[in-house]
Amino acid sequence: MALALAVPVFGPPAAGKTTLTAALGALPGRAVFRLREHVPETILAATATSAERLGWIDDFTVVTALRGYIEATASASAAHTVLFDNFPGSGAQVRFFLTVLEQHAPGCAVRAVELAADTTTLYRRAFQRRVCHRCERDPIRDPRLPAVPSVEDAQRCARCGGILHPRRGDAPRLLRARLNRYRQTADGIREAFTAAGVPVTQLDGGASADQTAEAMTVLLTRSSQP
Template sequence: MALSLLVPILGPPASGKTTLTLALGKDPDRHVFRLREHVPPGVVMATVSSGPRNLGWIDESVVEQAVRAYLESVVGDPLIQTVLMDNYPGTADQVRALLDVVEAVAPRCVVEPVELVLDPKVRRKRAQSRRVCHRCEHDPAADPRMPARPSRVGGWICANCKSLLHTRRGDAPSLFAARSRRHQDTVDDVRAAFDSAGIATNVLNAIVPASAVASLVEPMLIARSNTA
């Protein structure tokens, strides 16, 4: 077994990208890539103070090095067949850099991007209701991103560790709006970059529950990984 399928999972804020990667990444031969986990903590810290427009934005040279190092390590792991990329790539330059790295380290690997789309009003409502746990997720910038599961006792108590949950920093109205605008500014170029490489983007409406979205993507993962 070797890396045969790479699935960038794209979409605007609160469209369900991380929830989808969590659902699909449970199989032992799949691995989830999140950029923040592969760059130095100091770089992550710097993104928090970079202003609303560039919130979470990491220098392209750092990004390219991190992605290359990650894929080189994955290619050397015989147990990993599929990589799910949570919210990456985010720009056309990142698409081109990613495809160059894949061609260099895993030329037989199939790239199959999935884009989630969702009405802005629904996304805002989702953002207002989602919670994170600072105790369960030790983020280097104290800005956890993973969706926490609230207990049945109350929506603000973590079902896992019983500590108080919080809203995501990036879901504050002004920051959420800035992140949404940034996605809108780049999404067409990202699609075009994949198109120019002969790679079609699978677009899915994320209005349905996450489990339903996962059930739509799962057969494609199985089919592609078996034929790659």
């Protein structure tokens, strides 16, 4: 199974990137790349709480992690489609991304997707979403994957029954910093993809998770057709 399609998914915080990629990436023949899962814990810890550096990883580490993942995935022939959750995060990272793909998975098509939502929706979602420290054993104790609350008790995880907590990065000061950084880098991301001849499809991240997933499924189906 050759790597045939790479789908970078970017957008502002709380637009639904992780929920979308987790749902679609669980299907057979698909995989999800999350940068923070492939970099040293010491680097993650250094960027976890600083509003200036929140989650921002240096380019050398980015390229090293990305190259290792693409090379391993292409060699293993384990997936025909990889969704890149919240990546690339800058115009420079777009260029790294496309270069690495060309080197290790020549012929792999790229379809960039941007999730968009209004600011009110983003803040509401960030305020409401919770994570589970028990289910997601994050290396620096900063879980990111949205947890599903129990029907009986919205404060507990539907999967393990553990108490749910707000995401660290959703604290008002950090959320503002993340939104501002996205606004500063979004144009560069779009321009870099466009300059390389890669179409950027904008989907409504303000819709329900099921509606966004359905729209994404249509896009992936079209992309896989000859």
